[in-house]
Amino acid sequence: MRLPRWWPDSLATRLAVLLVSALAATHLIAMLIHSLSDMSIHPLSLVKTETRMLSAYRLVVEHPDAATGALDAMRLPGSYFTLGPAPRIDPRLMTERDAALARGVRQQLALPEATPVHVLLSEVANVADQDGWRLDIELALPDGRWLGSRHQPLMVRRSWARDWNYALPLSLVPVVLIALWVGWGTVRAQRRLAQAAERVGRGERIAALPLQGPREVRDITAAFNRMQDSLTRNVDERTRMLAAIGHDFRTPLTSLRIRAEMVDDAELREGMVQTLDEMSQMMEETLRFARDEHAQDRERAEPLDLAQLVDEVVAAQRALGLRVAWTRPAPLLCACRPLGLKRALANLIENSARHGEVRVRLAPGAPPHGASIWVDDDGPGIPPEMLERAFEPFVRLDPARHQSGGSVGLGLAIARSCIRAHGGSLTLHNRPEGGLQAAVRLPA
Secondary structure, eight states: OOOOTTSOOSHHHHHHHHHHHHHHHHHHHHHHHHHHSOOEEOHHHHHHHHHHHHHHHHHHHHOSTTHHHHHHHTOBTTEEEEEESSOOSOGGGOOHHHHHHHHHHHHHTTOOTTSOEEEEEEEOSSOTTTTTEEEEEEEEOTTSOEEEEEEOOOEEOOOHHHIIIIIHHHHHHHHHHHHHHHHHHHHHHHHHHHHHHHHHHTTOOOOOOOOOSSHHHHHHHHHHHHHHHHHHHHHHHHHHHHHHHHHHHHHHHHHHHHHHHTOSOHHHHHHHHHHHHHHHHHHHHHHHHHHHHHHHHHOOOEEEEHHHHHHHHHHHHHHTTOOEEEOOOSOOEEEEOHHHHHHHHHHHHHHHGGGSOEEEEEEEOOTTEEEEEEEEOOSOOOOGGGTTGGGSTTOOOOGGGGOSTTOOSOHHHHHHHHHHTTTOEEEEEEOTTSSEEEEEEEEO
């Protein structure tokens, strides 16, 4: 399912938006239901009615002989009292709302629970200026008579604006804060895991991540720690195996060389010795490749000036007699593993130097890259369909690019391994004007 462009990308923000939307929808539905429900008595009107009932009740109880005249004197428009020998309201007609009003009257008058109190709120027609509502209240007196009353209360509906302006913000603030707190905590653990996975993907060895956060996050972190331990063991076992193979092969190769030297046929002897020398060199280069990868795993990235690092590599290659054109640019900081990066650049320069002058350039990279390094030569280039195969170990695609002895086809493989250990990339391109270009891109 494709999400709209305006939808937030952060997990914490998404959680907060979902909770706020759900809470707002809940309030909206509740207010809609409330607006369709029965009207209620205005609080001030209810207090006024209960106060008049209390006055009438005390008057009748304290002055029973003068009660009738006093009740007549308390008559107001829309409110009057009566005395009778029996109740006129059928308790079976009372609703839950009526029962709640009766409990409020009993509590206001401090009447015993056993005292009958009948309340009936009803809507009637043609009641002037009172929205067509009538409230009848009657209660039993201690002398056996019944005090009745009829009122025309002020009715109101529940206000949407009040709920929306007060109830919704008050409920949203803690929900949003809790959602953001929980979301950020979860995202922080996931971000830490993603950064650790990226470092492990570059070949770094990091300490086991702490098991923090919700159970699901702890389970993922524990699985990541187990995966890193397994990868580390596999790399160490491979390195030890290659070292053991190299050690075991030296003795039979030396024995074969001694026997080859004893061959009388000079041409045959020279071919055998050359083949054995190539085998020995391939074995040594393979072991060195494995050892260097193992060393790279243990080298930590550190911020350094790439311009100075490339300058040191170029100076070292020039000292070996290679022609390298290089103009040192302004300082360019980047997090790198200096030993691995130096070896990669040295291999690229040595590979290109077989074809004359090498040109090295360094410049800031376009995001998300932090820096770009180009190594150009004037050689014959490589067929386009073979540009990727050039990075495979022991591959010699063009004899013209390997005229100097000693190459076994591991230089580019080692260089790409070193660059990838930085989280970068190494690609080869044929230059339009001729020659080959090695393009190195390092992350910011």
